Amino acid sequence: MFDSLKKKLQNIRTKFASNIEEAAGAEPEPQVAQLPEGAEAAEPGISAEPPVPGEAPEKEREKPTLLNKVKVLVREREVLLREKDIEEPLFELEMVLLENDVALPVTDEIIGRMREDLVGRQRKIGSSVDDLVVSTLRSALCGVLGDGLDLDEFIEGHERPVKILFTGVNGTGKTTTVAKVGNYLQKNGFSVVIGAGDTFRAGAIEQIRTHADRLGIKTIQHQAGADPSAVLFDAVQYAKAHDIDVVLADTAGRFHNRANLMNQLEKIRRVMKPDLVVYVDEAVAGNDAVIRADEFNKAVGTDAVVLTKADMDPKGGAAISVAHTVGKPILFLGTGQGYDDIVPFSPRAVVDELLGDES
Ligand SMILES: Nc1nc2c(ncn2[C@@H]2O[C@H](COP(=O)(O)OP(=O)(O)OP(=O)(O)O)[C@@H](O)[C@H]2O)c(=O)[nH]1
Ligand SMILES: [Mg+2]
Known part of the structure; x- marks a missing residue:
């Protein structure tokens, strides 16, 4: 069922993921902090401030304080995507949906939802960029599919x-x-x-x-x-x-x-x-x-x-x-x-x- 669309979506996912990885390239990589003996680690799950692109990650690395080290430890990777970062895969997704007989207004709706979800927002990308792409696509598709009827x-x-x-x-x-x-x-x-x-x-x-x-x-x-x-x-x-x-x-x-x-x-x-x-x-x-x-x-x-x-x-x-x-x-x-x-x-x-x- 739906094999052609499924296959194409798989390719689009890879495209989105590589563009997002690229956009996230400027962001500091998460590092494992070396805590001094006796210091208590922060509770897992407490998320720190998102990094602001282009702002002082280098300085943080030069003068590591205990607090900064702990922040890096618990911080997940985040990225602020701009329109141009995902323009190309979005266009490809639009073409794939149209080629697979998705009606034009519905295609527009899916693309609009994807754009709104991704562009201009600080998004956590954690260890798998694909998870972010899939969750965004999932909510865009669910949004147009409605609820069904039992x-x-x-x-x-x-x-x-x-x-x-x-x-x-x-x-x-x-x-x-x-x-x-x-x-x-x-x-x-x-x-x-x-x-x-x-x-x-x-x-x-x-x-x-x-x-x-x-x-x-x-x-x-x-x-x-x-x-x-x-x-x-x-x-x-x-x-x-x-x-x-x-x-x-x-x-x-x-x-x-x-x-x-x-x-x-x-x-x-x-x-x-x-x-x-x-x-x-x-x-x-x-x-x-x-x-x-x-x-x-x-x-x-x-x-x-x-x-x-x-x-x-x-x-x-x-x-x-x-x-x-x-x-x-x-x-x-x-x-x-x-x-x-x-x-x-x-x-x-x-x-x-x-x-x-x-x-
Ligand atoms: N592969 C497949 N064939 C189906 C499915 N549903 C129906 N068919 C086949 O489609 C053909 C037409 O089915 P019908 O139920 O006679 O269609 P109908 O709408 O009642 O046709 P009319 O009464 O002539 O308007 C039959 O050969 C069915 O076996 C399905 O979900 N999958
Ligand atoms: Mg009949």
Whole structure:
């Protein structure tokens, strides 16, 4: 997952680190103090004043006092970075993010956060410059990834049945995601019914029915060509009558600019009254997925996003950009074709994956 971006970020980290090392070159190196016998060492962890670049470190070395020696002992290396020290790696990072399909405003936000965190501030660099780079990148990425959405918590907090409507363009993985989420919820102790709301595409009803049968989930279906609102209304009625926790509604793929199909979706919303409208798109579509998610949100509303096919996406741009662009959390990442290939979205886990050691 996200291998291309991960590799590039690894290179950028090295670049940042060497520039920061260079900038820190003028700073005095930490030294181990020779304390006179009987003198007590300072408590570890007490940090001293940061060194001011260009100010008298030499003099300190010439006339070492006990206090100065102890200060050097406990002082961590610090550096005051200027814009020009990190201009080059920042520009390279910007290019890498754009090449990997991170949306432009999101790239700007990440670069802005990095700059704000690094430039003009006295930063501790301790023994590993890479730690400073990683922690700065980590907070910049986490800042744009948002918080995710915990589906179990969402369901616990709602009146039953909780109604979840899956929408999106053709072939992105809606039906597979409905089956995967059904499987996930059953494993977490929730009862589920699926509404076969794609009455439009030939074979769609059989497709969701086959998945549901394999997973032991009840499907509510009508004939091909029937009104999907009626199917999904029936699915909700079934859930109410049988104390089912969650209704998962599959729908036909549609583009936001197809007025008749979008009107149909509006009708489904009015009739079914979903608690959660989930927009499904594929991570491999990169920036297109982000733009479509935004358009769907504006046209019919979206509460959360699922990005499928993350297993086939070397870039990660959509996963990084979509929540910040649409202003809605990512619920799950689809990571394969099996029923268990779905992971609740965790910004921390994604950042760990991106900044993890290359293997
Ligand atoms: N590798 C991978 N393939 C996936 C994933 N999710 C779905 N697919 C595959 O994507 C293809 C399309 O999936 P569907 O679930 O039929 O897509 P859909 O959005 O329902 O398609 P329409 O109903 O035609 O709009 C299938 O071959 C799935 O197995 C995923 O996370 N990873
Ligand atoms: Mg489908």
